[in-house]
Amino acid sequence: MAQDRPTIRLYHYPLSPFSRKVRLVLAEKRIEVELVEERYWEKEAEFLRRNPAGKVPVLRLGSRMMSESTAICEYLDETHPEPLLMPKSPEARYEVRRLVGWFDDKFHREVTEKLVGERVFRKIMGTGYPDSGNVKSGAKAIKWHLRYMEHLLEQRRWLAGGEMTLADFSAAAHISCLDYISDVDWNLSETVKDWYAKIKSRPAFRGILADTVPGFQPAPHYADLDF
Structure with a gap:
């Protein structure tokens, strides 16, 4: 049996x-x-x-x-190697890991924590009101990070190369949290917007787009694939 x-x-x-x-x-x-x-x-x-x-x-x-x-x-x-999200060559795996580290460390520290952390988590954790200095810092930093993403995507089909990888999912995980609270200015980069539209349209994203957090309504365009 x-x-x-x-x-x-x-x-x-x-x-x-x-x-x-x-x-x-x-x-x-x-x-x-x-x-x-x-x-x-x-x-x-x-x-x-x-x-x-x-x-x-x-x-x-x-x-x-x-x-x-x-x-x-x-x-x-x-x-579960299908579909493969880590490339086979050591050089390509290095680039994926570098970018995963970039978004999970630098982007998270400079942007996600200072926007989602201040606007959402302070309230749900009961730790007080948002720190306006942190919010301003995060709003400034995301513009720089979007330019960096644009720089990568002007040279590559996906963030780490020609194929979608874990680097794209790491970036999209952070971007989607920020997009939930309307903290991504999609007018800043058509290139990054096109990348996000591609990954947002994948079936794997459906559960993410259905998320709701009590007390915080998602942005009107959050689940719109043609945002």
């Missing part, structure tokens, strides 16, 4: 770009998963047993708990 498939469950938060990155990979590879929303900042003992770092996402595979979004994504790419 065939063994039952292990339970696949993702503990996530809808406006966590790291959670979204893993969700995009799971959906792109058509891996069925149960989504469990986790208010990770409350540091519940049960969640800390799943991930002592207290961060989302956490992927449960049977009895195994996996944390750190990029490590999860690369594991999924190796165990």
Whole structure:
């Protein structure tokens, strides 16, 4: 008798770009998963047993708990290689990893934290009102980052090269969180807008576009594929 498939469950938060990155990979590879929303900042003992770092996402595979979004994504790419999201050559994999690090570190620190963090998470976490200085800093920084993305996309079909990779999902995870609260000025770059329209139109993005956060309505164009 065939063994039952292990339970696949993702503990996530809808406006966590790291959670979204893993969700995009799971959906792109058509891996069925149960989504469990986790208010990770409350540091519940049960969640800390799943991930002592207290961060989302956490992927449960049977009895195994996996944390750190990029490590999860690369594991999924190796165990479910269709479609491949990490290139085969060391040079191409380096570029993907460089850009994943760029968005998950520099972009997150300079933009996502200062816009989504201030406008949304301060309220839901109950940590006070948005810091206007941080919001202004994030609004300024995103313009620079969009120009950098435009620079890459003027030379390549996708961010890291000729094929869609984990770098695109990492960038799109952050951009989609910002777009939810209408913090992306799409008039700044037609090139970046075209890239986002391509990735936003993929079936893997449907779950992301259906997200809602109580108390925060998505931007009117958020789920519009012809925005």
